[in-house]
Amino acid sequence: MDDKEKLLSDTLLRRAWIVLVVLTLGSALIAESVDPTAGVVIAVCLVVAIKGQLVIDRLMGLRHAPPLIRGLMLAYFYVLPVLIALGLIFPEQLRRLTTL
Amino acid sequence: MSRIEKPGADAVTAMLATDSKPTLEPASRQTPANIAVWVLIWAEVTEFALFFMAFLVVRSHNPELFAEGPTKLNTWAGVINTLLLLSSSYCVARAMAAIRIRKVNRCLRWLGATIGCGLGYCAVKVWEYQWNHASGFDSRTDIFYSLYYYLTLNHLLHVLVGMCAIGWAGLRTYWGHFTPDEHEGLEGAACYWHMIDLVWIIIFPLLYVMR
Numbered sequence: 001m002d003d004k005e006k007l008l009s010d011t012l013l014r015r016a017w018i019v020l021v022v023l024t025l026g027s028a029l030i031a032e033s034v035d036p037t038a039g040v041v042i043a044v045c046l047v048v049a050i051k052g053q054l055v056i057d058r059l060m061g062l063r064h065a066p067p068l069i070r071g072l073m074l075a076y077f078y079v080l081p082v083l084i085a086l087g088l089i090f091p092e093q094l095r096r097l098t099t100l
Numbered sequence: 101m102s103r104i105e106k107p108g109a110d111a112v113t114a115m116l117a118t119d120s121k122p123t124l125e126p127a128s129r130q131t132p133a134n135i136a137v138w139v140l141i142w143a144e145v146t147e148f149a150l151f152f153m154a155f156l157v158v159r160s161h162n163p164e165l166f167a168e169g170p171t172k173l174n175t176w177a178g179v180i181n182t183l184l185l186l187s188s189s190y191c192v193a194r195a196m197a198a199i200r201i202r203k204v205n206r207c208l209r210w211l212g213a214t215i216g217c218g219l220g221y222c223a224v225k226v227w228e229y230q231w232n233h234a235s236g237f238d239s240r241t242d243i244f245y246s247l248y249y250y251l252t253l254n255h256l257l258h259v260l261v262g263m264c265a266i267g268w269a270g271l272r273t274y275w276g277h278f279t280p281d282e283h284e285g286l287e288g289a290a291c292y293w294h295m296i297d298l299v300w301i302i303i304f305p306l307l308y309v310m311r
Binding site: 006009010013014016017020021024025027028030032036041044045047048051052055056058059060061062065066069072073076077080081083084087088091092094095098099 | 130131132138142145149152153156157159160161163175176178179182183186187189190192193194196197201290291294297298301302304305306308309310
């Protein structure tokens with residue numbers, strides 16, 4: 001492997017890490033300063049999905065893995081944030097659904 | 101004990117035979133690590149997903165407690181731990197990149213940094229629990245704190261297991277068990293560690309950010 005390729009790969013990993021740090025600090029800022037409206041909940045869940053995809057594709061290196069392995073991991077970060085957002089935005093409906 | 105930093109004769113032969121070269125990226129379309137590791141990872145993330153669903157259901161039945169609870173948590177402890185886990189994932193990714201080009205010493209340094217981040221996470225968690233205790237909160241304060249302690253302690257246990265796995269993979273790297281072509285054990289430990297980070301990516305907003 002030549003130095004150019006190695007440098008590019010190191011740079012991609014470092015960039016992914018920096019983006020993840022920035023997104024985390026952004027979430028912390030939201031936690032400290034904004035009341036969680038539906039828009040904020042959706043934005044935070046979107047950030048979770050982006051962070052998940054970055055870790056799975058870049059840091060975990062599943063970008064070129066078999067579709068089943070990558071797809072199952074990505075599904076976790078596409079489905080769960082949606083369910084969390086729905087649970088947080090519509091708690092009354094969830095309460096009714098889960099009352100025996 | 102000096103360790104090999106350049107490809108050995110057998111590795112060069114293998115490279116020529118397959119017309120390939122060492123790469124920082126995992127080989128395309130190959131399952132990283134053993135399939136058993138992926139079954140374990142999927143069992144673990146499913147377990148946490150069920151916890152998250154239970155958290156949402158309990159939250160919907162106790163809106164006041166769950167609106168008030170996160171405001172009393174130490175958000176900065178959550179932020180620092182998120183940064184530590186993301187950094188540890190970066191370190192383990194660099195360790196994997198190093199072993200793929202037979203840079204054993206570099207790989208060991210990055211694995212050491214991964215364990216360092218894990219130790220930092222544990223230290224922050226202890227500080228956070230002490231801070232909670234000093235503020236008058238424990239697992240029996242209310243249902244929010246019961247779930248908070250259950251989720252975070254469970255995750256902490258996974259971090260400790262992950263540190264043991266990375267430590268063992270580091271020892272095997274030091275003993276020369278891994279090469280650019282054969283490093284499945286290290287890859288398995290790395291994938292498990294990334295899983296721990298992925299779960300925390302959801303725990304952090306659920307407990308500390310959303311009120």
